[in-house]
Amino acid sequence: MIEVVFFAALRERVGEDSLRVTPPETVTTVAALCDWLADQYPAVGRALEATPRRMVAINEALAEPDSAVADGDTVALFPPVTGG
């Protein structure tokens, strides 16, 4: 199981704080996970499409679209940060 969490504008567009998902074993990267989520959850697909600039963190560390995801990970998706 992978926990996917959303923040800020992306969270509001999805309408959920988080999802617990079990993608097939062929889903091994962040990019593949996003594609799979968009396919399985239309609300997520629309939210991702509306948020083309995104950042990702795996287990609370910044990562890239081609970073590996595995069972048990927490994957956070969010718009570019705007603190400070």
Added chain:
Amino acid sequence: MTRIHVAITAEPLESHLSSEGQDGRSGAEVRFSGRVRDESGRVRALFLEHYPGMTERALRRIGEHAQQRWALNAIEMIHRVGEIQVGEEIVRVVVWAGHRHAAFEACAFLMDVLKSQVPLWKKELSDDGWHWVEARERDAEAAARWMAPASERAR
């Protein structure tokens, strides 16, 4: 040994006092405070969202990077979250060092990297309601200027 203090708080930062800097080792204390601008009356308030856990870890990590790069005695990074009124402090970064150059540079580095890598998101309240603030390209560029090639850094 650099002491690194990080905090996320929903309380006004004005009440936060630090006891750092009084042990005789720090000849320099550089403090940056970011405050809410009203953008010529357009903005009434901000709301800051964060990623509990990761935000604190990310702040500590950039503090550790600064500690490796400059000779520092202590770093404090506090970021406010929740609703913040015009004129109030959003963020405070304080650096204590033996000498001013390290303190000035490290403080600028911490703010530039905070703005592009630490999970925090701003919403603005204006006359037509709340709107998320879009990230600006120049903030990413400001952070990138610290990422010199490793060969240059080693000199």
